[in-house]
Amino acid sequence: MTHSFEEAIAACVGGVETAEAEDGCLQVRATARFPESFVGFAGHFPKAPVLPAIVQLAAVRLLVEQTVQQHLEGERFSRTKFRGMVGPAEDIFFQLKIDGTSDGWQGKFKITSEAMTTISSGSFAFTTVSA
Amino acid sequence: MNQHDGKNLKLPIAARELLQHRPPMLLIDRLLDRDNGRATASAEIGATSIFCTGKNNVLPEYFIEVIAQTMAAANGYDGLAKQSGPKAGFIVGIDGFSLDAQVSAPAEFIITVATTMEFGTMKVMTGEVLLDSTPIASAEVKVWEQPESE
Numbered sequence: 001m002t003h004s005f006e007e008a009i010a011a012c013v014g015g016v017e018t019a020e021a022e023d024g025c026l027q028v029r030a031t032a033r034f035p036e037s038f039v040g041f042a043g044h045f046p047k048a049p050v051l052p053a054i055v056q057l058a059a060v061r062l063l064v065e066q067t068v069q070q071h072l073e074g075e076r077f078s079r080t081k082f083r084g085m086v087g088p089a090e091d092i093f094f095q096l097k098i099d100g101t102s103d104g105w106q107g108k109f110k111i112t113s114e115a116m117t118t119i120s121s122g123s124f125a126f127t128t129v130s131a
Numbered sequence: 132m133n134q135h136d137g138k139n140l141k142l143p144i145a146a147r148e149l150l151q152h153r154p155p156m157l158l159i160d161r162l163l164d165r166d167n168g169r170a171t172a173s174a175e176i177g178a179t180s181i182f183c184t185g186k187n188n189v190l191p192e193y194f195i196e197v198i199a200q201t202m203a204a205a206n207g208y209d210g211l212a213k214q215s216g217p218k219a220g221f222i223v224g225i226d227g228f229s230l231d232a233q234v235s236a237p238a239e240f241i242i243t244v245a246t247t248m249e250f251g252t253m254k255v256m257t258g259e260v261l262l263d264s265t266p267i268a269s270a271e272v273k274v275w276e277q278p279e280s281e
Contacts, residue, residue, distance in 0.1 A: 005155075006190060024275035039181060043153035045219055052156065053199075053222040061191065073233050075191040077270075080225040093220045124224070 009059050010038045013094075018067055021097070025107070026080055028067050032059060036088035051086035056120050060109045063096055067092055067094040072126035080122030082115060092119060102130045140212055146172065149207030151201060151219050155181055158197050159242065162204040168246040170205035172197070175239045188233045195228055196269035200217030200240040202274055206254075223253070226275030231267075238262055252276045 015031040029087050034040065034051055035080060041049035050069045086092055091114045098107040104127035143161040150157060174197045176182060182193045185230040203220040210218060241261045247256040253275055260268040 004184065006184060008181075039155060043156035045151045046153055048219075050221070051145065052196065053225070056198045057225075058190060058192045058197065075230045077195075077228040078226050080228075081149070082221070082223050085221070127231075 005039060006058065006062065009055055010126050011058055012038060013062065016063065016066065026067055027100040028063055028098065029089060029114065030063055030094040031117055032094065033089060033091050040086070041088055049083035049088055054109055059094065060096065060124060061126065063094060064098055064105055067098060069127050072084040072128060078123045078124040080120065082120045084117060088120060136269050145269045146200065146204050149211065152200060152217065158193065159204060162208055165205050165208045169203055170244050170267040172201040172242045173205055173239065174242060176236045178236045180232040180236060183236045185250065187236050189238065191230045191238050194230055194260050195225060195270055197240065197260060198244060198270055199272050199274060201255065201258060202244045202256050202272065205244065205277060220274045222272060224270045225277045228270035229268065234262060234267060252278055
């Protein structure tokens, strides 16, 4: 049993593949399926559960943290668009491009459905936790 | 069932009466103020909240959701004033979200939002989250409100 939102999201994300692109950026691919019992569906919304947008953003952050093996503190998201809704037990696919900065990591993400339509996309920047 | 009628709305109003969200996804507590496209709400988070890490830090994405829920509560308030119920609203865009430091729970936040553009079922608003009167997070959020017929 998971006790935190973050743990519940991490438990639904898998198949993580990382590669280094020619330009030195890290490219990450992953899949996720959020079951009907996922805590984020409870209360969002009771009659027609929809995956909250913030779950998608938290999953992006967790994938970056897992890839760079660092806990990230500051967070910025920009030009983020949500074009489709995700219901329980739907497979979704993450693509991230991550680049190092002087104080953390920045990049872009795209989440697509099984039918390859874009669910969401945007840019992020995370700063690392100071020691 | 709502206890308020459109003619006699008094603030603050519990968020539960203005939003379709329910725990654990109901993150704001009360709508405190609503005036001329602006709204203010409060949100309290305990150290055992699912939106905290094991070290009691509040998840960054929590702050995006409380901004969106404050705007949705304002829309719910407007709906109550017109004698209609709360509608479902969905985040369709986020720009300029910024959280520069970790925040520890327990904590109580004040959230302020202001509508900057409205076109049909789409609204764009700027929101800010304050802790002890200090801004800690801000974002521009675009929300699509589900029409009543859907």
